[in-house]
Amino acid sequence: MMENPLPPKYYHTNFEYLLSFVKDKYKNLLITSEWQFLRKYYSLPNDAQCLFIRFTNRKGLFFKKNTLKYEEIENIETQLQLLTDREFVSELNYDLHKNYLNDILYVLTKSDLLSLFDLNEFKNLKKEQLAEQLKEKYSPESIFETLILKSILVKANFELEVSFLRFLFFGNKYMDMTEFVLRDLGLIQYYQHSDDHLVARFETRKEAEEKWMISEMFLVFEELKGSQPPSEILDWYKNTQQSLQDISPVALTTWERLQLKIGKYFEQQKHFEAALEVYKNVMAVPSRERAARCLAKIGFIDEARVLCEQMISGPQNADEQFFGEYFIKNLDGKKNKKQTTEFIKNASEITVDKIFNHQVELGAIAYFREAGFDAAFSENHTWRSLFGLAFWDIIFDPTLVAFHHPFQRRPSDLHLPDFYQKRGENIRQHLDSFENKDEFLEYLWKNYRQNEGIANAFVIWLPEIWELVRVIVTFLDWENIKLILTKIAENIIENSRGLPDLMVWNENGLELIEIKSPNDALSNQQLFWLRYFNEIGVKASVLRVRFE
Numbered sequence: 001m002m003e004n005p006l007p008p009k010y011y012h013t014n015f016e017y018l019l020s021f022v023k024d025k026y027k028n029l030l031i032t033s034e035w036q037f038l039r040k041y042y043s044l045p046n047d048a049q050c051l052f053i054r055f056t057n058r059k060g061l062f063f064k065k066n067t068l069k070y071e072e073i074e075n076i077e078t079q080l081q082l083l084t085d086r087e088f089v090s091e092l093n094y095d096l097h098k099n100y101l102n103d104i105l106y107v108l109t110k111s112d113l114l115s116l117f118d119l120n121e122f123k124n125l126k127k128e129q130l131a132e133q134l135k136e137k138y139s140p141e142s143i144f145e146t147l148i149l150k151s152i153l154v155k156a157n158f159e160l161e162v163s164f165l166r167f168l169f170f171g172n173k174y175m176d177m178t179e180f181v182l183r184d185l186g187l188i189q190y191y192q193h194s195d196d197h198l199v200a201r202f203e204t205r206k207e208a209e210e211k212w213m214i215s216e217m218f219l220v221f222e223e224l225k226g227s228q229p230p231s232e233i234l235d236w237y238k239n240t241q242q243s244l245q246d247i248s249p250v251a252l253t254t255w256e257r258l259q260l261k262i263g264k265y266f267e268q269q270k271h272f273e274a275a276l277e278v279y280k281n282v283m284a285v286p287s288r289e290r291a292a293r294c295l296a297k298i299g300f301i302d303e304a305r306v307l308c309e310q311m312i313s314g315p316q317n318a319d320e321q322f323f324g325e326y327f328i329k330n331l332d333g334k335k336n337k338k339q340t341t342e343f344i345k346n347a348s349e350i351t352v353d354k355i356f357n358h359q360v361e362l363g364a365i366a367y368f369r370e371a372g373f374d375a376a377f378s379e380n381h382t383w384r385s386l387f388g389l390a391f392w393d394i395i396f397d398p399t400l401v402a403f404h405h406p407f408q409r410r411p412s413d414l415h416l417p418d419f420y421q422k423r424g425e426n427i428r429q430h431l432d433s434f435e436n437k438d439e440f441l442e443y444l445w446k447n448y449r450q451n452e453g454i455a456n457a458f459v460i461w462l463p464e465i466w467e468l469v470r471v472i473v474t475f476l477d478w479e480n481i482k483l484i485l486t487k488i489a490e491n492i493i494e495n496s497r498g499l500p501d502l503m504v505w506n507e508n509g510l511e512l513i514e515i516k517s518p519n520d521a522l523s524n525q526q527l528f529w530l531r532y533f534n535e536i537g538v539k540a541s542v543l544r545v546r547f548e
Contacts, residue, residue, distance in 0.1 A: 006184055008072035012046070014180040015053045018169045021405070025200040026168050029208060037161040040086060051079045052088050055156035057177055062092075062100065062107045062155050080154070089154045094144040097155060101140055104153065105131045116146055168208060171201035171404050171412065173215040179407040189453045190407055197398035198405060201412065202250060210244070210251035217258055221265075230266060234274045237262055241281055253416065256284040263290060272297045285316050285494075289323050296331060305331050317494040318528030340522035343530070347516070347542035354547040360517040361501050364545055368504050374471075378503045378512075381460050382468045384496050387488050388458025389444045389469065392451060394426050395458070410457035415493040427489050437478040444469060471503060475510035480536050487532065498525030500533075500540055511539040518546060 007013070019038065023030075030038075041049065050073050055063060068076050083089045090096070097104070105113075110127040113119060113134060122133045134143065147153055167173055182188040202208040217240065224233050237259075247255055263278035272294040279291040288307050295304035308331065311324030326338050356363025361377050368375035388395065395411060396403070400422055402411030413419050420427075434440040445466075452461050459465075473481060488495045500512040512533060514526055522542060533540035 006181070009046075009050055010181075010184060011053055011057060011177065012050050014177060014184075015049075015056075017180075018177075019165065021195070022165050022168050024195075025198070025404075026202070026208075029168070029200075029202065029205045031205070034161050034165065037158050040088070044082070044086065044088070045079075047073050047075070048079045048082045048088075051076065052083055052156070055089070056159075056162050060103060060107060061159055062104050062153050064107060064112075064152055065154060066152065084154070087157060089156055091151065092144065092148050092153050092155065094141060094148070098140055098144070100155075101135075101143065104147070105134070107153065112152075116150060117143075164208075164212065167212055167215075168202070169405055170407070171211075173212070175407065183407070188455050190409070191396050191451075191454050191456065193396075193398050193403050193406065195406075198403055199401050201404040204248070207248040207250045210248055211254060214244075214251055214254045214258060218261075221258065221262060225265060230269050230271045230274060233262070234266070234271075234277065237278060253284075256282050256287075260284065260287060260290075263287070267294065285320060288316075289320060289327075292323075292327060296327075301331050317491065317525070318498070319494075319524040322524040322527060340524060340527050343527055344516055344520075344522050344542055344544065347544050349544040349546060351546050351548055356545075357547055360520075360545050361515050363547075364502060364513070364515045364543065368502075373504050373506050375502055375504045376464075376468055376471075377501060378468050378499070379501050380497050380499050382465060382472070382503070383484075383488065383499045384457075385459045385465050386444070386469045386472060387485055387496065388456060389447045390440075390485055391423075391427060391430065391489070392447045394423050394430060395456070397423075397426075409455045414457060419492055420490050424489070427486065431482045431485065434478075437473050437476075437481060440478070440481070441470065441473045444473070468503060471505060471510065475505055476538060480538055483536050484533075484538075494525065498523055498529050500526070500529065509539065511541065513540070514542045516542060516544050518544070 019041075023038070041052070044052070051068070051070070054068075054070060054073075065080065068080065070076065073079060080089065084091065092104075108116075110130055113127070113130050114123055117134055117138065119130060119134060119137070122130055125133065138146075166176065170176075170179075179188075183190060202211070221233075224236060228236075241259075244255060259278050259282045263275045263282070266272070266275035266278065267290065275294050276291055279287045279294070288311055292304045292307040292311075295301070295307065305328055308324040308328035311320040312328070315321035315324065322339055350364065350367055352360075352363035352367050356366070365375040365377065400411065400413075402413050404412060411419070413422070434443065448459075448466055451459075476484075500514045502513040502515060504511045504513055514522065514530060516522065530540050530542065
């Protein structure tokens, strides 16, 4: 067996770093219970700390005593007793833990259930079915009584404090201590900011608690969907919305994402008035489009038309603009095809072998190569890689207060209007600093060599991707390159998608081609880019592909 490349107590080092980081960046935000936890933790001997950290890094709150086997920790039974004495873990207790019955049964194996309880008549059932039979045959009190008598389980405490300290460190709930391990094993290389350049994600306790609470609400909503009628869910939403009238900007993006999810649920349930109750509180895309559809469903045509006019005059993205133009004509009773449909209808067409039936882009590439062209699949990732290499120093600039911990792949404001508002002038000056595209290409190659392998939201570190970046810069006019990169920067989340599938080129030039099979539709964002490329003089088109 290969020796573990990590030090025996690597997790202790990482946890201590996390605590030190949080104390430094958030000392003014921590409350009494969190300071009490920290004082009690630091009073533990090293091995007891290690055992407690092992608990916090494992899934769940309950653990079987006989499975606690860690070679680097001496006298585990002694350390466990010390943790119990100091209330870091607790023995099973019905009054304290009766609401955790399902969690407790999840920890026990099928063999445990059969040996502890009289369930042999159900021994052929799966573990989950066996647990259900146990709950039918025995009361919760008697189940606890047996488990307490055998003393086989303990519960880890301070779960709220540890979870919140970890949340403060990462700024979200989806990252965990695995990030440290991936880095330490060399599986992921992160951009190295000095800790002094990393700033707190949250300026106030209110910001942190709102972000935390809304992250938890995603789970609450999923539970409500499975147990409550739409009317009860609407009441829950209204009460929640009322309590978040003064929500902080840091938490607003997450809250709007959840509201869009709730609104979509009501639409699926045909409760269009309830969906409108949600969408009226959301500014994020696609709330106006969804609201217009709901209004039309319930016969409020004039109100739907007003929303369409707003989307046409002030679109937040291409989807809003093209939807508004299409839907407003439908509201007026006019026969109207989507502009994307018309665009495909007028496209050129080629025929490829039917072996490419489920790989239409590869079929098109084979077609063009047979005709003497170079062709490659480029889509969004090539353009994003070009963008990431072009603005590497701006993206990772620590002075813009957008990096908060050492495992970030992107600035925290990447998907917010703030991204371009804070960097627009720097982006323009940076592009204007190059005399020509040859100098720009040299700069891109330097960034590729110096930063290769660093995890980020843009660049895919593959030689073939770099080669396509080089082709773009070689064949497009320098002014057009600047226009395209600026257009992406203006709205990263929208304009870094929908770019054409293929690049096709020879010594006479480069063309960007969106490939569509007979049943494919053109998205609004794809149409946006095709129009924009043609406006600035870059050859771009849709190509329909049929099969022999």
